Amino acid sequence: MTDDHTHVLDFFTPRAAGWDSRFPDDGPAYAAAAGLLGLRPGDAVLDAGCGTGRALPALRAVVGPRGTVLGADLTPAMLEAAVRAGRAGSGTLIRADVARLPLRDGALDAVFGAGLISHLARPEADTAELARVVRPGGVLALFHPIGRAALAARHGRAVTDDDLRAEPRLRALLAGSGWRLDSYTDEDDRFLALAVRQP
Numbered sequence: 393m394t395d396d397h398t399h400v401l402d403f404f405t406p407r408a409a410g411w412d413s414r415f416p417d418d419g420p421a422y423a424a425a426a427g428l429l430g431l432r433p434g435d436a437v438l439d440a441g442c443g444t445g446r447a448l449p450a451l452r453a454v455v456g457p458r459g460t461v462l463g464a465d466l467t468p469a470m471l472e473a474a475v476r477a478g479r480a481g482s483g484t485l486i487r488a489d490v491a492r493l494p495l496r497d498g499a500l501d502a503v504f505g506a507g508l509i510s511h512l513a514r515p516e517a518d519t520a521e522l523a524r525v526v527r528p529g530g531v532l533a534l535f536h537p538i539g540r541a542a543l544a545a546r547h548g549r550a551v552t553d554d555d556l557r558a559e560p561r562l563r564a565l566l567a568g569s570g571w572r573l574d575s576y577t578d579e580d581d582r583f584l585a586l587a588v589r590q591p
Contacts, residue, residue, distance in 0.1 A: 418446060421537040425584055426450035426504065429531050435501040436460035439483070440490045440522060441508040443467075445474030447535075448482035451504060462495075464488040491518050498527040506535045509556050516569050523570030528591040532571055534562070536583040543583075557583060 426447060431437060433456035439447045442463030451461045461483030465471050471485050488494055490505075491514065503522045512518040522532060536543060540558070544551045556562060562585055563573045571587035 418537040419450075421582060422447045422506070422535075423450040423453070425506075425533060425535045425582070426454050428584065428586065429454065429502045429504065429533055431455050431459070431502055431531075434458045436499060437462070437502045437504060438493075438495070438500050438525065439463045440493075440503050440505045441465055441511060442474065442483075442485070443470045443506070444477055445471075445479030445482070445485065447504055447506055448474070448479045452482040460484075460500075462486060462500075464490065464493065466490075491521055493521060493525050495525040497524055500526045500530060502526065502531040502533065504533045504535065506537075509534050509562075515556055515565055519566060519571065520569035523589055526589045528589050530589040532566070532587040532589070534583075534585040534587075537581070539578045539580050539583045541578075542580050557585070 429437070431454045435455045436459065437451050437455060439445070439451060439462065442448065442465045445463050448461055448463050452459070455461060463474065463483045463485045465487065466489050468487060471487060474480060474485055486494065490508070490512070503526055509515065526532065534557070538546070540555060541551050554561065556565065557578070559576050559578070562576070566573050566587045570590055572590055573585060573587045575586045577584045
């Protein structure tokens with residue numbers, strides 16, 4: 393296990409059991425974001441760093457019963473919380489590092505990542521790995537149910553330009569790893585960056 397894994401596990405393991413109760417009103421925001429991915433019935437989508445699986449029901453609703461929904465997370469306690477919450481019925485849960493996904497090249501139509509970007513150990517390499525498993529023209533959605541300013545205030549910090557989610561930094565990061573940033577929304581009640589997998 394790498395130091396990066398230890399950091400992620402140390403952060404999320406003790407928080408897993410109470411995670412959903414800390415953010416009880418996020419469901420509609422997840423559903424709205426899932427609806428903007430452009431997915432169709434039968435498509436395949438990965439929730440990368442799925443945590444307690446809050447996005448899985450919304451993603452299942454979009455791709456339908458014949459679609460494929462995967463939820464990957466590094467933290468066993470988060471996956472266990474997803475099962476306890478009844479979300480395993482909406483998708484297949486796998487313990488996996490987003491830096492090394494057990495998926496073939498181009499297997500997916502989209503990747504959804506809620507709160508993911510700030511936990512990537514090697515952001516360019518990790519977003520390149522996400523690009524590897526998505527077909528050309530597929531979509532990456534980087535989402536958070538509140539915007540950068542609201543999130544910074546929650547943590548007692550100021551918003552800074554060196555934040556990976558700042559538009560110029562994110563655009564450059566994604567361009568260097570196989571994506572083109574297509575739309576960028578940073579409002580009090582939503583952060584959503586949509587990128588398209590380049591050929």
